[in-house]
Amino acid sequence: MEINTLYNLYSQHYLVDTDTRKIRKSTVFFALKGDNFNGNKFAKKALELGANFAIVDEKEYKTSANIILVDNVLKTLQKLANYHRKQLKLPIIGLTGSNGKTTTKELINTVLSAQYNTTATIGNLNNHIGVPLTLLSMTPETEIGIIEMGANHQKEIDFLCNICEPDFGYITNFGKAHLEGFGSIEGVIKGKSELYNYIKNNDKIAFINIEDKIQVEKSKNLKLIPFSETLKFVGVNPFVKLSYNSTTIQSNLIGSYNYTNIAAAITIGNYFKVSLIDIKNAIEEYESTNNRSQIIKKESNQIILDAYNANPSSMLVALENFKSLKDKYKTIILGDMFELGSSSLIEHQVIVDLATELDFDNIYFVGENFHKTKTNKHQFKTYDDLFLFIKNNPLEHQSILIKGSRGMRLERILKLIN
Structure with a gap:
């Protein structure tokens, strides 16, 4: 089946599911496979539970007209997501880094959603499956998309960028994470900087923390938006307090390391013209969950x-x-x-x-x-x-x-x- 034909089926309801335990009515079910499961086996069940269509890649499971056979379910999911992204007339912010990705993503979403209809990565579904699913959860009503991208090997960020095609990028930091896959801290820097490479090659924009020397070095010759000069770290005990445009903001986030996460959200909110009072309220009302600080x-x-x-x-x-x-x-x-x-x-x-x-x-x-x-x-x-x-x-x-x-x-x- 051609991707545009499949897109016509998906765009009837803008719903995609991969787990029959959480199936939604009128969805398109993608029968993904893993080391210990084969989603093809659940295609028929997905239809019985309310899915309109099921996508499989094993011929024996195409038992009805509403079960669509493709060469590879995962690649089809990724192609559909990218096709959808090209139809979306909205800015997408791509986010990666060694530490603080999810908290920063949640803060950005909290700030921007004060003024816009946003769609952001749920939890840390930031891999080759999670990124497509996030894109496919966006609808014509979505005004800004926020995509978290994770990686533990070279070329993964590059691959995810080519699926979600971000207009803006932010790298939280470069740290000693996933050294087994990246090989060294130099490997981490190279892998995460693939986001900068995409931005440079596609004439997009990067948000950066100019106090991070690696960010400054790796983002040379890019269109840049630095953290606001009016942002000032006030203190922490245990919650981060900061000043923005001479307005004090008292967060509910512990640790001085969360200051840059908040600063990124404020800078991005300011770029998208979210009001100061809405930014302040969003930061002050945000509380971390899911075992994060x-x-x-x-x-x-x-x-x-x-x-x-x-x-x-x-x-x-x-x-x-x-x-x-x-x-x-x-x-x-x-x-x-x-x-x-x-x-x-x-x-x-x-x-x-x-x-x-x-x-x-x-x-x-x-x-x-x-x-x-x-x-x-x-x-x-x-x-x-x-x-x-x-x-x-x-x-x-x-x-x-x-x-x-x-x-x-x-x-x-x-x-x-x-």
């Missing part, structure tokens, strides 16, 4: 839950920020950082040494990688070991930082903390 108050303890993800760069700033807080008693619970490749032991040891130097009241390391490091602090090879220890040695009257990679699921320990 959440403040959780218990009967005896206060918790900073930052267990959505972790890498050496984000660990470092989280520890330094936590040390700067004025709380009297402090405990840290740190879980393994993943996808660091051959540098894993070195990077975990650096974090162990830093945490020890900062001298918190209680220091707990959990995971196989941290267990291999040299330290005189508490080490737990598994989450169950940590769970048992805290159960028998409850924490009281502490400010607690919990941070680790998503696979560690350290938020589970909350049930033991009162």
Whole structure:
């Protein structure tokens, strides 16, 4: 089937689904395949549940006229998304970086949605499937699109840019994330800068933080919009406070590292002529969720839950920020950082040494990688070991930082903390 013909079917309702457990009436079901599942098997079920059409790439599952056979379902999804993007008469902001992508994306969306009908990446669905699905969730009513793009190898950002064709780009930072795939920090910089390459080659615009020397260096010869000169960092304890056009903005985000995320959202909002009062209200009303720098108050303890993800760069700033807080008693619970490749032991040891130097009241390391490091602090090879220890040695009257990679699921320990 030609992509324009398929587009005519999709544009009847602008609905696409890939999971029959969440199927919507009148949708187009794309039967994606993975290592442990085959969506082709659910094509018939998708129609029974209300889908108008199902897209498959295995001939045996084309059992009715409303089941459409293509060569490759995933590639068809991506082609359809790009075709749709070309029909959309709206600006799209592309966003990537090592740390803070999702929070920055949410802040940008919050600010812009004060004045526009926006569509943004849901959660962190920022890969070769998530980006097409985000594009296909945009409708003729959408006025601005915000696309988060993630990557752990070279050429992934380039590939995603060619699907979503952003008019504007922003890279949050370049840090030690996904070193296993990128190979080194130089590889990270090269991979993330593929967004700048796209912007340059297509005469688009980049937002940059001029205090980030790497951003400045890698964005030379681009059309640039720097952070507003009227933006000033005021302080943090624990929430970020800043000044914009002499107006004080008190956020609900902890950590000085979130200042640049807020600054990016303000700069982009200002470019799109969102009023100062709407920007201020949007920033002040935004609260982080999904285990990202959440403040959780218990009967005896206060918790900073930052267990959505972790890498050496984000660990470092989280520890330094936590040390700067004025709380009297402090405990840290740190879980393994993943996808660091051959540098894993070195990077975990650096974090162990830093945490020890900062001298918190209680220091707990959990995971196989941290267990291999040299330290005189508490080490737990598994989450169950940590769970048992805290159960028998409850924490009281502490400010607690919990941070680790998503696979560690350290938020589970909350049930033991009162």
